[in-house]
Amino acid sequence: MVRFKSRYLLCEIVFENPLSRQCIEEKNIYKTVKDAIVRAHGDFGFGCCSLSLAVKYLNAYTGIILLRCRKDFYRVLWSALPFITFLENKNQKYPCFFNTLHVGGTIRTCQKFLIQYNRKQLLLLLKDCKTKGERESVERSVLSCSLKELEGDRS
Amino acid sequence: MALFADLNIVNTSDTDRKRLQSLIENAAHLGYSTVAINHVAEFQGKKLEIAKPIAVTELYPSPPIVQRITSPHTRSYDIVAVLPKTEKLFHVACMTLDIDLICINVIEKQPFHFRRPSVNGAIERGIYFELAYSPAIKDSTMRRYTISNALSLMQICKGKNIIMSSAAERPLELRGPYDIANLGLLFGLTEGDAKAALSTNCRAALLHGETRKTALGVIYTVKKASATEEKDEGTPLSKRAKTKSD
Numbered sequence: 001m002v003r004f005k006s007r008y009l010l011c012e013i014v015f016e017n018p019l020s021r022q023c024i025e026e027k028n029i030y031k032t033v034k035d036a037i038v039r040a041h042g043d044f045g046f047g048c049c050s051l052s053l054a055v056k057y058l059n060a061y062t063g064i065i066l067l068r069c070r071k072d073f074y075r076v077l078w079s080a081l082p083f084i085t086f087l088e089n090k091n092q093k094y095p096c097f098f099n100t101l102h103v104g105g106t107i108r109t110c111q112k113f114l115i116q117y118n119r120k121q122l123l124l125l126l127k128d129c130k131t132k133g134e135r136e137s138v139e140r141s142v143l144s145c146s147l148k149e150l151e152g153d154r155s
Numbered sequence: 156m157a158l159f160a161d162l163n164i165v166n167t168s169d170t171d172r173k174r175l176q177s178l179i180e181n182a183a184h185l186g187y188s189t190v191a192i193n194h195v196a197e198f199q200g201k202k203l204e205i206a207k208p209i210a211v212t213e214l215y216p217s218p219p220i221v222q223r224i225t226s227p228h229t230r231s232y233d234i235v236a237v238l239p240k241t242e243k244l245f246h247v248a249c250m251t252l253d254i255d256l257i258c259i260n261v262i263e264k265q266p267f268h269f270r271r272p273s274v275n276g277a278i279e280r281g282i283y284f285e286l287a288y289s290p291a292i293k294d295s296t297m298r299r300y301t302i303s304n305a306l307s308l309m310q311i312c313k314g315k316n317i318i319m320s321s322a323a324e325r326p327l328e329l330r331g332p333y334d335i336a337n338l339g340l341l342f343g344l345t346e347g348d349a350k351a352a353l354s355t356n357c358r359a360a361l362l363h364g365e366t367r368k369t370a371l372g373v374i375y376t377v378k379k380a381s382a383t384e385e386k387d388e389g390t391p392l393s394k395r396a397k398t399k400s401d
């Protein structure tokens with residue numbers, strides 16, 4: 001079966017200043033990741049990772065990104081991610097770091113993991129809620145994401 | 156049961172509690188269940204940190220660069236670590252000093268090579284070697300020294316008794332446990348060894364620190380509300396442990 005197998009790395013970008021999350025874009029992340037690979041593994045690393053390197057999903061509100069690369073070289077990419085210390089956008093540096101959450105073979109497995117992870121984060125937020133209105137909205141979101149999962153399992 | 160531990164968060168000044176708190180919160184968010192705060196002591200000055208900022212599982216190591224660690228303060232620390240700078244000190248630390256961790260210098264080129272008898276002696280005594288990774292994140296030349304020192308250690312010890320920890324001073328220098336296990340692959344560890352370097356070896360080093368407080372790891376006392384009660388500790392890690400009751 002001739003099919004290009006790839007690995008999808010689900011990462012969370014943690015910023016020092018949570019407001020700068022809105023400034024991330026696909027092009028910036030792609031450029032940053034490429035630079036980090038060049039610095040850590042040189043030209044060889046860049047050559048083998050750039051085969052099908054792409055940013056597949058980006059969520060600016062939570063800082064979650066999904067990177068794709070070839071299955072044979074995902075370790076090269078993964079080992080370069082801890083060395084990223086800032087993202088650059090329009091000549092402004094935003095200090096951050098990448099936290100890898102999950103490595104999957106398909107987008108669907110990463111999506112399933114992300115749904116469960118988001119649910120756990122919502123439950124944590126529920127603990128920290130101060131006003132009743134916040135509690136209700138968080139509870140509603142928790143219920144809504146679990147319903148979607150059931151539908152996905154049934155179909 | 157993959158409990159990850161980060162055994163090196165630098166506490167540079169007593170007054171900066173907020174920074175320490177944010178570091179610890181960040182570590183908890185990333186998935187570490189245990190964190191150790193590092194008190195750096197040079198030669199004769201040692202500090203006793205009694206107050207705890209947050210009540211998470213906290214332990215206090217200290218890496219002194221002293222020649223003799225016979226100060227009475229070491230009893231109150233949970234882990235004692237050394238950073239030897241000369242070959243003689245390294246040999247003495249491996250063989251005879253009463254410590255738990257030996258820090259490997261990652262900031263500069265190691266002036267001496269590791270010797271197999273010293274390293275084997277340390278492994279037999281249950282002492283772990285610690286590699287810090289945050290200089291590698293900060294600077295490119297440090298990265299080269301880190302990798303070369305780590306690889307030379309790996310050649311001799313074959314990946315046994317290694318701990319990886321961040322020497323983090325700011326919350327942005329921490330990295331998640333799976334990322335660090337991957338960095339372990341760069342240093343020459345196998346995949347199982349790299350994961351163990353963060354979880355089981357750390358736990359073993361903590362237990363080794365506990366045996367220093369107890370009677371060679373066989374009995375430890377737990378203070379209950381009013382009276383003291385003796386319990387049996389069944390897993391002695393130090394090879395010098397002798398069973399007194401049996």
